[in-house]
Amino acid sequence: MAALSAEKIQISVGELVDFACRSGDLVSTLSGGPTAQEGIRAHQKLQKKRPAGSEAEYPLQVEMELDGESVVLNGRVDILHPQADLHRPPQLDEIKTTYVPPQKLPDLNRALHWAQLKIYGFCYGLQQQFSDDTPVALQMLWHNLKEKKTYPELQEFSWGELETFSRGALTQYLQWHRRWQAHRQAVCASAKTLEFPFPRYRDGQRALAVAAYRCLRDGGELVAEAPTGIGKTISTLFPAIKAMGETGLDQLVYLTAKNSGRQVVRETAGRLHQQGLKLSVLELQARDKTCACSLGLCSRDENDICPRTKGFYDRLPEARQALLAQPLLTPEVIAQEADRFQLCPFELSLQMLPWADLVVCDFNYVFDPLVQMHNLRDNRRRRALLIDEAHNLGDRARGMFSATLTRSDIRRAAAECKGSHPSLRRAIQSLVRALDKWVIEQRQSRTSQSRPTEPAPAKSELWINQRDDQVPATVNTAIQKVLTVANQLWEAAQPPPDAIADWLKNLFRFQAIEQLAGEEHRYITRAQRSSNPESRWQEQELEILCLNAAEYLLQAYRLFHSVIVFSATLRPAHFVYRQLGLPADAPYLQLPSPFQPEQLGLLVCPYVDTRYRARQGATNILVDMIGRTRRSRPGNYLVFFPSYRFLQDVATAFSERFPDVALIQQEAGSSELERDYFLAHFQPGRETLGFAIMGGIFGEGIDYVGDQLVGTIVVGTGLPQVNEEQELLRSASAARGENGFDIAYRYPGLTRVLQTAGRVIRSERDRGVVILADYRFADPFYRHLYPQHWHPRICDNGEALSAALDQFWETP
Template sequence: MSAQPDASPLYTVAVRALCEFGLRRGDLDQRFSGGPTAQEGIEGHALVASRRGAGYQRELALEGVVGALRVRGRADGYDPALHRLEEVKTHRGRLERQPESVRTLHWAQLMVYGALLCRQQGCADVELALVYLELGSGQETVLTRHCTAAELEAQLLSACAAFEQWARLEAAHRAARDAALQALAFPHAAFRPGQRTLAEAVYRAARGGRRLLAQAPTGIGKTVGTLFPLLKAVPGQGIDRIAFLTAKTSGRALALDALGLLRGSQGPSAGTTREAPAAPQQAKVFPLRVLELVAREKSCEHPDKACHGGSCPLAAGFHDRLPAARLEAVSLPAWEREPLRALAARHGLCPYYLGQELAPWADVFVGDYNHWFDPNALLHGLSGAQGWKTALLVDEAHNLVDRARRMYTAELDPATWRALQRQATGELKRALQRLQRCWREVVRLPAQAEGAEAAESEVPDSTHGQELQPSLLSEDGTVAGVARPAKPRAPQPPYRVLDGMPVKFVEALQLAASAVLAQLADEPGRPDPALLDFAFDALHFARLAAAFGPHALLDLHTDGRHQRLCLRNVVPAPHLQPRLAAAQSVTLFSATLRPPHHHIRLLGLPEDTLQLEVEAPFTAEQLRVRVARRLSTRWRHREASLARIVAIMGAQYDERPGNYLAFFSSYGYLRQVAERFAAERPDIPTWTQARGMSEAEQAAFIECFTEGGRGVGFAVLGGAFSEGIDLAGERLIGAFVATLGLPQVNPVNEQFRERLQAQFGAGFDHAYLYPGLQKVVQAAGRVIRGPEDRGVLHLLDERFDWAEVRALLPGWWRVGE
């Protein structure tokens, strides 16, 4: 290949992607590379740079044109005085365990950077240094080579030759994709009411690189209404990738259906959309690569084996067989779960890691929130490394606060490492013994005592946390319907909040995790699950501890002799802000985003975030909303409430027989009402949600709601049947909601309330009221799904008639007696 540019269109490729594409060989091996995160890599690079002398240049931008390719990247460091170019790699444990193929790839990367440097500076040679930083000890291992410009140029040309054919295919695909998207037509004869408003707002946000918070009611076609304008914006706005992120599997299926519809494909998921029938089959497959991101545990074909060639047959020779599979993939109409699994089987590859390898070449990603927002997020890291302009669509965004809190929360159980210590030997045993000594110091740290017997939950366990508002307090001083926490009887309080982060304990935790990973790397078979879980939990805790601040809470739970340490995230904003800022544009949409400032503050959205509330296409006549005034579902009134609730439900069924859903604050309350209802109204069929239902059991519950059927399903508010299910027409004609959905009052949630009050004011609203009412509105939204639906909603608590609660209900509801 010529070193000079020719008439071919240029394709830009990053140095790392260039080398990984054509120079990797041999087995897939996750033992060595499973340690450092992207953030740890950044911190490691900064540490190395801080040890260098004056004039040291970090992140040196390098670029060159070779034939049809523009190759560019940033070398980690360059010392002009020594004329030495450095590539820094972080790792854990002993360096000699590193596979030779990995070392070869690292040298190839550095040599390409060296070639670009020689071109850029016109120099005849350069010293190359491969710097390995061990994260646990901070020790550097430096390997050096002196290379001439001619040697480096040969390496650059070789890497480009391996990539050029693929680059031409990619350039042709990109041109065909953009042309097809420019001509893309809306897949229906007309927009639904409110759908055009949403679509126009999404397009404007993409065009301006803005963040949009859009509340849009169920039934207007939000999935198509957000995907269509964003796809149309791709060519004109230079958007490289779109990521459609969901909270649940049902949302992912809807997105794949909508994309199948928009592409005019009759692929595995096309034609089953609940928003509209599929378009007719087109003669030619639409040039849009859609990759479904599936969790590793759901993709693994050999869960009893480790992810390396010595254990799993699908890892052995993985990189040798990858090029043929990658080339076949570009001819497939879809990269969804089952087509990808079949492709992997044809080539003897792991389907999960095949999906990871195809990710750089996909146009649209459909997957869970964690693929962008999690600390180890694939898409966020890939987007940054590739320099993509990525546009995000965040579906059912009211779930993101709780999900993000869980992503950035870590819990430790000392019983885990004590059990491991009894079986450990050598370095690992010493590390675990030190950890146990440091743990004893943590237990003795000064802390805030919290008196703590938690009342029964208003909803399944939720870690939400101004002084409590009097209007929602009962006369004995408890929050609307929950008993006052009792004072501890034992001298050792069952719940304590620690004043600060125990630094020595965190250091010991990191060393113990490193010792575990070092041992696991030498094991030929499947890793010991207990060791692996401990290592991941320990590293996750240590990473979050490094960023500990007012947005988080460190607490200690004691139950007899059993103790647990939890680092809880209260405000996800500090973690999410850089991830939201890294996207070209972000649209967060849901039917329940009221009030918007709650989400803007907790998620870390900028103050200039665009806000949209799409007018509902429904009328008040479609949904009769009745409030049971003079009925209390507060904790102390629940026994007394049973007769009234059963009577209201029975009377409504007699007035209009059909299918109903009844939501309650806990499984205990649900059981009480269900048993009494069955005893008093044995003529009405009932079916009940149970804890831990399998997917098959959940499907069976939904199947009870047949067109023209009759009966009452009992469910827990905030559970599997509160959102994400579509029971249109006569499949569901009414709902009963016997709770405000307020999270339970316990010491943890009270700490949340106090911290939210300190940061934003209105701590009670942010910790209790807003999350509760969102669940109520989501559950009620199951009743009216389309313009022809008619139904009734019974809000079974007198507090639904209070002004501060009414303000959070949908504006189109007309609440009556």
Template sequence: MNKDCIDAKLSVRSLVEFVYRYGDLNNEFVSSNSAIEGTKIHKTVQKEYEQEHKEKNEVFSKEVPIKDTFNYKNLNIYLEGRIDGVISKDNYGEILEIKSTSRDMLSIEAYNELHIAQAKIYGYMYSKLYNLKDILIRIIYVNRDTLQSKDFVESFSIDSLYDFFYSTIEKYYKFLILDYNFKKLRDSSIKDLTFPFKEYRPHQRELSVTVYKTIQHNKKLFLEAPTGIGKTISTLFPSIKALGEKLGNRIFYLTAKGSTKDIAEKTITLLREQNLKIKTLTLTAKEKICFQETANCDPNLCKFAKGHYDRANKAILDIITNEENINKDIVCQYANKHNVCPFEISLDLISYCDLIICDYNYVFDMKVSLKTYFNEKKNENIILVDEAHNLVERARDMYSSSLLKSEFLNLKKLIKNEDYSLYKKLDKVNNVMIEIRKYNEETNFYIFEKVPPDLIKYLGIVFDGMAIYLAKDNIKFKDNVLDLYFKVNDFLKIYDIFDENYICYSERAGSELNINLFCINPSSALKTPFKNAISTILFSATLSPMNYYKELLSFEDGDYNMTLPSPFNINNREVIIANDVSTKYAKRQSNYNRACTYIDNVLNSKKGNYMVFFPSYQYMKDIYKIMTEEFSYTNILLQESSMTENARLEFLNKFNENNVVGFCVLGGVFAEGIDLKGDKLIGSIIVGVGLPKISLRQNLIKNHFDNTKGVGFHYAYTFPGINKVIQAAGRVIRNDTDKGIIFLIDERFSTELYQSLFPKHFFPQKIINNPSSAKNIIKNFFI
């Protein structure tokens, strides 16, 4: 074997599926149980062949592992796979490829090109290994429901298989060599890459070294670093260095909001100016990148879905040959050029990119996660989780599920005259829910000690029934059935990981019943995606209290945590607490005028741009009414509950002007991830301690952590609230020269509890109980 060759490790299946894929993208139904059903059918067929050839004195072997090394041009190709079945006797060999299908056997007139290609690759490898001159290949199709089968048998010579094998490798070679050559350039540029600034900011070098060591040791790092440290460059730079040292294959930079995607992209642009060669891909949600008004992959309705796979590989080759910074605009440009689906092409491009910038759900959400890149066998990714404080609530949502009784009742009525068997199965689930609803007769909600077993039993039955119905041709109400199918599938998947960190409860509203599997502590659910990465860096400006986030985000023995102080001069900000105002719900209205007087005094102390943050939209609107009617303000911008991207940009662009006041909601889109430097923002006024709205779910969290840790109220309300406050306060001081005030209005801010929760850069403070004092302090501060 040539030692100067490039090493490439491939599976037979991935090679064949990439080179020989063809035809349309489609939205045809594929049962989530098809893999399980396929395995059962494989075992059934294998058992039959075992018995048959035992009687013939021939050897039948099932699930035969095969691997070999091949040299092609300057490649060493390590190829491996598993053959469904092999019949061998003397110089005779037969390869079996078993495929389960929902199609009727009469409709299958020839084998699928992908299936025969895979079998021919196996045939060549087996013939080469055992010096066979020719080999028989048998493709067996088996209907999942009827178990009827059809065989296609063909004999191939070793010479013809040799030609087919190397023509396949040639088709893949251009992708491999292009990827290899770029990675060679990448690694060389990484070796020469230096930190893009003349000097490190305080603690920045320490942070970068810690990130690198965390990756080196395959651990997680929980990092709290206030604004100004340079978290993005301090995590990306050492991660890229780790790629150059072969400590990982690619980086996933995960974000919760679009604004942090932009920051990551700008940081990479900065490194490219230092001659870094790196391929980056920013993933955009299907709904936002689709060329159609609604994302529908029906090839009869979408020209980009029609014949997508016939053109996909040419599109990929074009992009990776010519582009390094692959964002939404670039993907759409090439998708239009090659007439392919932009979303599907962007997913294919992951294999050829070094840094993928995307939302949390691509890694953590079981419904949409990139399972091809995150599994135990392919543990090669470094994960960077930006604004990691958001992961707690996002993970709770991703790992929770619920079902409505009405969904089964409505579908039952629709389907009755179409499929009586499915109708009966839906009726059974509906009846089970009627029985469950009886638990809710005295109260609107009921907490179960365990998930009702009858519910799971009959959900499984109706799930299989819907799968059978959806596999049929020309069915009515397909979208209705498919929608409920996916909801039940999600519910059953969550049930599979249901443990002591979950609560099952029901809610009743009239005849409606909602069954919930609520993930209270996502730590156990997050272990699998973390385990399937080389290393994970979770970072935020607000990861306090650190133990709270370590508890909920799956900190394990050996993992690291780090808390850094603010790098900015404390004399450039003034923290003031007005401790004679209560924003508690019972006292809220009686304190409105007092809160407005403080706000008015602050705004008139120093003319400039301010943001005022409120605990809710209603509170904000009430104060807005008083400020505009009684205090005669005309320069207040009001955050709307649902704003388009353009509306958000328009809101922020107003801060390029003078004397603008933005009324916003704590925890909303303007409370984090925005960057208004210099005079664009000189003050952040925060009304209230940011407690989440009292709700059943928050109280369930409270009760759970009361029982397990004795600090339920803090886990459900206090800690999420203070995080919102610190995030909102962080909008003011964005660089070394910024100067501004943080004005906190609530009597609780001066209590021992909240004082202990504030970060170090919130001290020293001035605590006041007179609005006129605010004016004097602020005037003196800005002198």
């Protein structure tokens, strides 16, 4: 991305080629060639063999006037052979590593590599002040890693030919850049005059906006715990947009973990657009919800190729022009333009990433090592990162830096290749054998470093290794073999079966995470013996588990000028900073609730024990509690449980006691349609009773405004389920001198409780009750962490609860 400048436009050769010289089809986004490490090793090897007098990594930088613009073009050519005598022209070599002979490479790839070398030749000639007819020799060195052989391909051009080609590419880029620059100037001008879109600030809103602006202006990080209803989106977006106009910020990236969060940003941006803001907003959606093939909107041809990928880059410029500076590039808008130009909508949205002023997307586009937006690496642009719902980031990031392989999935992948891809099938079968060998080694060694956990069912086994212990080297080697064969197929335009595309993505992830793994990772091996005495295997699994992704998050923060982390539940501060990799000196802003204390009736019921071993006795107490709550004031209520099993037990008992009350329950794995059906019951004027799971879709990120929800009962403290992952997290935290039980269980559980409780009061006119049902809520540990605007009332029995409810609803 060229830097926005009124004087000089700076662009690298690679950027110019990528923007102006691509044509033809869209190739696979999985891979399609050697890894970066393999390429670096091959470059170094060939550069060492260069003849005396030649130079490696020769820097090229030229400045020229073109179409009234001053352009600085720069790059590095792999090898320069200066003119040794009058009989030989100067020569520039470019090294490209492959897995196949160059004649088997797709013509589109070859043309793109030659375009880069031609522009290098132009830059060198301009540096040396060549005349139009001066000859320049250009050589591609195609190094086949599989054969360990280099295929040279030499062509000679006049410098005038190279100039014509290069200036044509630059002209195409400059035409686009002028349009984009005009848009940016309009954005900055409209941002400077933008006014806050509401008549007044809510309590705490101005403090958040001021702190956010200072962070965006000066750089660094800000952590803000802003209670529900304060208006976090406008309080962070408005100062961020003002900073774009006044301090030179180039791009904003707004992260949210829920679809509802993206909708709020869309609505907020729409309100600002009505005031004259020219900002372009790009909303990214997951591939499976965007891709036309996934949605059944196009049919692949006989070679299993999507027609929208054919000629993609030939039709892209016109589509890109149509989308530039549109105010809201929602998935619907992108899909409409993609239909018009017959392009892949997901890939079209990625092409618009560098040119959007505000990008709204999921966490993984910034933090996931396999999904991260590539243009973030351009450090010439100043970007700000706004992380909404940041209480979800710690767990989500741990998942991004974890990976799993299972034997059954590997065997299914091998079966899909039978008959069509024999070399790939053989490689995948070798991975099955490598996993088998690893499990046998674990079973035989039983060392103190590679140990089984507490006694498990007789037919299942589990071992845990640290990064410094024995690692699955044979598995890693087999994975590399599979990926090498897959890359060879992609590079030769003979892709693996589409049926194993997701599995190959998972394999890439496993390899990437294994290479990144550090002291916060554990290798977990699970084996389940078959009930068939003639078979040794039933299922095996190898997991690389990340216990804390803080260091990886910190590395991503460094790509941004400013980072603002905010949520309604970021407590306690030391836990949040440790999980999210935040610098210890990052300011922590804790804001008061904008609502009046009398709007919320917070009732703590310690007369029920919801721990697992006491749940049978808790069921009848909870049924009585729900009945009393509904009788106190008719309306819509939600009861949140820690598990589906507990939910179903209470639902059964409640229906037996109150058969006339309609009960709606959250189902495990419910679809979006089923979730919408559930939410549709919560409308003003109804008396819906819903049972849902704490920490699930209905307990976070949904606004139940007014009488959509008048009360919530939170059953239990939300502790995560006890399993080997949580226990590993507990022991790792304890080893650092922290309270492992708090880190692994109590703090995450508290976050769920606070999020769930925050669903009730969403506006200045709301009134409602939150009932915390568990004896532990009266414990000093939890009371110390309650939000400042909570004023709990203890109810020691059902009669006291009814009295407290009646008093709350009777108070005006």
